[in-house]
Each structure stands twice: as C-alpha cells, then as structure tokens.
Amino acid sequence: MAERWRIIPKVIRLGSATTEDVPDERLRFYRELVADVHQGAVSAEPSQTIYLSFEQLRSAWQLYDRIIADVPTSEDPVEGTVVLVDFTLSPHELIIQTVAAYTGKALGTLLLTNPGLEALVLMPAMGTGLQQAFRDIVGAHHPGHLIIQYGDGSRVRVSAGQVDDEQIQPPDPEYAEQLQRLNQPIDDRLGGKILRRLGHYRFGSSEKYCTRYFFDASYAIQEVSQLTKDIVLEEQNGSAGPLMIVSHQAHSPWLVEVGAEVAQRLGIRHFPVSAGDDLANLPTSGDAVLLLDVVNTGRTTEALIGGLCARGLVVRPTIIAVFIDRERLGQARDSFPMAVDRRTYRVRGVAGPIARRKTERTRCEQCLAGIHPADPLADRPGIRSYDMWEMLLTHEWVPEKYGPGDPDQTSPGPPRFSLVPDFTRIFEEYGDWIAYKLDEMLEATRVGGAGVEEAVYVCPAEPAMNTLTDQLKARRGARPVAVKIPRRILWAAERDDFSEVDRHAELGWGRQLSRLAEQDMGWGRQLSLLAERDSYAVAIIDEFNGSNTTALSMLKILRRFGITALAYLPVINRNPGSALRLAGGPEVPIRPLYEIPSPRLSVLDAADAAGGR
C-alpha cells in the first residue's frame, strides 16, 4: 500500500458550455475524502472541469478520452495515484447511460494499463450501468476494483470479479451535508434565484399603496420546497395527529406546487386556498401547517388563522412564509411572534426578509403621472425609462476608468467620458434583475436551439461586469456563464494586434494544460473550447455601448477563434440605429435593455464622443 496519494481530479460538468478551474476548496474536500478511503498523506493536482454541453451528450465517448487523458503511469510504491471522477456538479437527468458507461470503460482501461491505480467516483445517480461497463472492460479474472461514493454518503466497492457491489460504508448524512455546502449551500442557491423585480406594482389588494419591488421566487420552487419540507418535518414531529398543509397564495400561483410537492413527499394532505376563497373545502378537524407566499402587515395571516380555527382545525404554532416584509420583522432576522385569540404563533421566513418600498399612491410619482401599478407577472423584455433612470441616478456618477483605447491613457488615444453612471454599484444593487433581463432578452432573440441556461456571455474583464456576471452565475445555480476578456487584449484588437490572442488560440484543448494554468489564461482556453463546437449561444454583453468600439474588438477576438456571436446585449445603447458588423461578417443584432440616443454632437461634446465605447 502506498504511503502517500496524489489525486487526479476529473470533475465532470454535464450541460455546461464551458470549463472553469476547480476551486481549492473543492480540492481540499477531495483530499479529506481520499484520506478517509485510503490512509496516508494526500495531495491533489490543480485541475479544470471537463464539460459536455447539452448537444455533446450525444457524443458521450468524448468523456472517455478526457478521463483517460493526463493520467500518469506511476509505478511509484510510495506515492499512489487516485483518479477521482466527480459527477456531483451535473444534473441527475444528464448523467445518461452512455455517459456512465464510458466512465466505467475509461476507468477500466486505466486500471488495466496501470494496475496500481485507485479509482473513486462521486456519483449522485443510482443504477447507471457504470459498474457493468467497468466489469466488461476489466474482465472477471482481474483483481481491479473501483469505489463509488453516492450522494447520501454510502460507499460501494465494485470489483471486476464479483457480480454485486459490496457496500463498504452506510449512508452518511454528514457527507451529504458537506457535499451540498461544497456544491452550493441551499440558501445561496435560493438567494441567487430569487428575483427582485423593479417596477411599479400593486401592494396586495390595497388601493392605498403601491410598491417599487415585487419579489419573485418562481424560479426557485425546488429550493423553497426543500426548505419548507424541513420546517414541516419539524412540525410533523411535534404534532400528535395527522398533519396537513394549508397553502395560501395571494400573488404566487407557484406556491400551490410547493405545498403539493412537500405534502406528496411527506405523505400528508395539502389544501390550497386563494385570496377570497371560503374555507368550506377544508376538513373540520386535524392539525394544519399554514404556508403563505408573503407576510406584509400580518393582517391576512391573522384572519386566516382565525378562519381555520373557526373551522375546527388546530393551526400549528409555526407559520411558514416564503417572504416576510422587513418592516414587520423589525429587528428579528427571520421570524416574528404573532398572537391570535390569545394563542401565540411564530411566523418563519423561508427566504430572507424583503423591503418592497411601499408608497401611498397619492404620493407616488408614477401614480401621480397616471401610470397604473402593473401586474408583476406581465413583464416585458427591456427596462422601463422610469426604472432605468432611477438606477442611473441613485449613485454619484464617476469618471470613466475602463474603456477603449490605451489602458493607462498615457499615449494619445480616444479620451474617456468625463462622467459615467457607477455601474459597479448599480449592478451590486440591481444585478439580479438586470441579469434576469439579459437572459430574457437573449431568450427573446433566440428561436429554438440551445436554451438560455447554456448560453455563454463574453464581456470585458472589469469590476462592473464581474459583479454582473456573478449575478448571472447565481441565477443558473453557479454554473459558469461568462468569458471575461482583459482590457489590454481588447485594446490590442482595436489596433488589429492579435499577437497575444493567437498565442492563446494555438493552445488548444489538452496540449498545454499546465502552462495555461500557470499563466492565468482562462479566457483563451475557454474560447478555444467554445470554438470546438458549433451550436451553442454566445452573446456579448457590456454595461453600455457608446460607439460599438469595444463590441467590435470582442467580435474580432471571437472571429479569431472562429466563434460567431449571436447578439450584442449592452445594458444601455447610446448608439441606437447603428449596425454592428465586421468586414465580411454577418450583422450582429444589438439588443439593448435600454436606449439613450446621443444628441447631435456639439463641439464641446466632441471630446467625449471621440471616447465612447
């Protein structure tokens, strides 16, 4: 047995359109896991994720090559090698039988050529056929084996010579929890998917008030269900009789599905009631957990509790609300007490507290201007003027630090704008909604083919865009979404200098892995990989477009890699009506979230205009 182990990680990300570095935190997790399986000191090689996009699933054999690649043949008696294949970042439904079979074949092949090798597979799906493929390759008379660790922490040893897997560790809830934390804690996942829509909305059924925000968890049903189920389980344990869920959805039709799913999973009943429904369909006895979409003042909740009690039901002391208004919550973090008919209840929030910016309609500028509060679920692509200007004017404007031209502005070149909106702060505050709006616009631009969840955005590597792309990533459950191109590369492209771009383009897949990792050439490698495929959606994005200069630079770089952009989505377009096209190339549609036409340029503005982007 070896004294030390070296892990070669093979992190498989199915349904992803690009690769990314495997973070240190993940490598640390692998080291601890391998140290638990094989005794001794453990190190892990730096690595990048292996991806197969949705279309590539049909040629899953590519995975075989990628698992086999770069595994050294080691005869070292002191340091053993562990190939660790991690599928836990892939959606279950994409771990198709051919993917599993090629993984089994690849590991079998590696073991045959390298008998000292150990193989460990982190596999969320059961019954994949990985084992059979492995046994077929290795053959019954070979001592080779691999270990599969399932999502629940149970571990099996798969030996070539045995028909059945041998369980070597029972399910381990602690492992399951650690894994979930590593992949993305549920609160983060929920936070990234909750959408705060900026607009002009009704406040409940109130005629007196309107709000600026509507909080929408319809993209996070799975996360809300999971957290709700945990709370209902606690209540079930404290309840003597059979429990039921009564869900009340004032403005969130999707809450019915949360109630139904949780009830189905726990084998209990669920009764949805809507605003204005009488409660005549409900049973007249039993324990009820009340589930609400939003609690503002709490009056509706009190009335509901009263109604359920009058009907004969025992309302459990914990009331679950997806959202609780910050005002009602006061100083508390996520719950507050409520007394109805001398009984005390506690309203517990599932998502964080919300502040909806409620205004009396008689004082609301929009209402006074004759704009009626809108239905939040009837939204249109793009951003309304009122909303855009509010975002633009919230923070002091700042001198333009990033833009086309010489990065240091030392040599003569186009000057920058003297003042621009502070996009970093705008994206920090409104990025979730703007990210949603970009996805929505891309979806409206595309017809058929790769869905927006697999689209890749290309943008300049700058603080504001970093903030925005983090939000885009959170929306898609932490899958990578953006290729960020350094400004010096964009500036060189402006001058048709592609020397650095070409160096990156030459370093294709698999050839210079270590060099690439050393030199932080992430964007070049990402583009090389994108270039290998022909049916993905690549769109370029930027905070604003002044003169198409930066967009043209990005197009030039993409063309250098042989990639065609589907659209250009600037948050603001100051150059409406212009056509974006490289010589001899197709026109790339510009689909901004908002347009501000530049007025006829005066002499004084000429300097600014020459800047532009």
Next chain:
Amino acid sequence: MQPSEADVDNSTVVREIPLGESVDLQHLKDVFRQRGIRSDDDALTLIDFRGSRTFDVVALLWVLAMMGTRITSERLTRFRLPVVSAALDVLRRDRFFEAACQVAQAPLPMLLHLEDVKRVHEHGPAASGTWTSGDPSDQIVQHLRRKRVFGLSLYRLDNADARTAMMREELGRWTDPLALALFSRHLKGTAEWDVARVVVHEILANVQEHPNASTAVVASDMVVPRDDVPQAALTIAVWDDGDSIVDTLRRGLVSRGDVRVAAAPATDTFRIRREGTDRPVADELRTSDWKPDVASDDRDLLMASLLPGISSKADDGGARSRDRLLGCGLYFLYHHVIDVFQGSLDIYVGAIRLTVEAEHEPDSSAQYVVTLREGLGIPKIRGNLVVARLPTHG
C-alpha cells in the same frame, strides 16, 4: 396536403368508425379489426368520437400515426367531435387538434365533419385552476395535465437545433419537482430521476436516429392505482413520421451486409413468441449477440433493433466510429423499463407490434419475452411508435 373537398364529397364512400365511451388502444384496434379498416382504404374514414368521454393518449397517438399513413397517399381522415363538452375540452387540453393539423398538414376545418367545424372553436368552461378535492396524487396528476407535463407535445425535427430543443424541453418537463415527487411515491425502485435520465432520454434519442423524420409527437399520462383501475401506469410514448426502424435496418443490411456495429456488451436471453402468423410457430430462444441477415423478415429486423450493437449507422471511420456504444439506445431503454420499473416496452412499426417484457415462465432460461404480432387486421401506421409503460403502485 389533404385532397380537395370535391374528391371526397360522396357520402357513399364514407366509412364511419364509432369509438365508444373509452378510447383506448385495445378498443380502438378491436373496432378497426371488426370494421376491416385498412390504412390504404380509399373511403373517407370518419373517426367518430361523438360518444367518447375518456381518451388514452397512446390511442390518440395511434390515431395520429394511422392518419399520417393515410395522408401520404392522399387518403382522408376526419373526426366527429365528442358530444360531451368536457371530453372535447380534454382533446383541446391535450392539443390533439394541433397535432392532427400538423400531421395532416391541413387546416383544422378540413379534418372535421362540417357540423363540427363551428363547435371546435366554442369555448368550453375555462380550465379550472383550482385543485379539486380527492386523492392528493390524483390532484397532482390533474395539475400536471393542466401544466402539460402530461398530454401530447408536438415537435418539428427539421434540424439539429430543433432536435436539441425537443430533448431540452422534454427533460425539463420530466424533472418538474411535482412530477418527481409523484414518481418517487408511485413508481418502482428509487429512481425518480431515471424517468428523464433514461426513459425519456433514450426514447427521444431513438427518434433522432430515424431518417426523414419531420415531426415527433410525445404522448404521456399517468394513472395512479385505484381499485377500479387494474393496470395503472405511467405511459410515455413517442411517434415520429420518419423511415421505420425496419426499413432503415434493411437498407443497412442491403448496402453493408451487416448491421452489427459493435459486440454486445452483455448477453441477454429472449424468448421470442410470434402471434398472428398463418400457422403456429414454436417459441424460440435468442441471445443478444444474434444478428439478422438479408433473409430476415421484418419482424426479425424489428426484434434485432432491440439488441445492443445493432445499428443501421455505418462505421464511417469518423467521429461516430469512436462510439463503441452505438446501437445501444433501445437496449438501455428496455433494460431500465423492465429491470428497474418492472414495466414493458412496445414498438409499433407498419402493422407489426413488438412487446418486450420480463420473462415470468419459471422453466424458461430467458430473462425477457419478446412478442411479435402481425397480420391481425390492424391497419399499418407510418413511422415508428414506441411506448414505455411503467406500472404505478400505491
């Protein structure tokens, strides 16, 4: 295109096929057999849903497939609508008429009896969004029907993008959290994700292998077990209008002489039963390393399509030749449907029906039984219809 009105406006050649209250596949085939209907029948065929109240989606899919066969030779099929408006609403909800128009490439009035043309646009009571009382699982099934997770879905297959979009949309439907909760409770095994991961994925991957397919229709429904429903199941079926599996394999055999492109990864044993032949044939045992030759009949070719490593695709020396799991799609499919879900798989091609299910004969050395039926007076259908049936339990 549909032939013009003048060609068929002759009541003497109209053949009416009254379908009873319950439109299911067995009933449908019995009616067709009794009436001696063939897909190449020149008479205008009027499928009469007037007395119908409930519809099995596979039966509806089969009607579409038969209609597709007739339309290729300019033979007309028309419908009488259900008298009960709730039944008409079900057909609307399941998007039966949209699918029929696309299959026939004709506007809806062309497909209806004159008296019904007005009725089809009558709006029935708005689909109720509230949850009815009753069994919780039934409520979820109803909700998923309204949400169109269950029902008919129509796809164009014109290009790679459209095929990918179909796969993406279907996998999205079959991983709906509510559907998963239902599967975890009512399907065998602990494999709620496997409906999407294996069954839906492989059944649609198969469609994509059929040359000249322009349209696919996915039909699905779920019945949770009740005392009055003996054979409750989740049914997932796909019909495409492409070249049939049999024709495609035969072309491969004729041009290359062999359709085995890879060794079978494992050996399954099948007991082959033949029904509907002129004289009774004894059951035969066959293993999955069997391969057909040019003399094999259509039924044997259809049977061969199940076997791992059998494909009409040539080893072209390119990227595909790297795929050592070529021709394993239906193999993965029947394994999962039978071994994991304890269900059965049916493939309809032309007038042949193949059923593969688990072997229950104690003395048999086979793991699976393949039943091949042909020549029972059932009209031919165009393209390929694959039906996976996963039994549900309480």
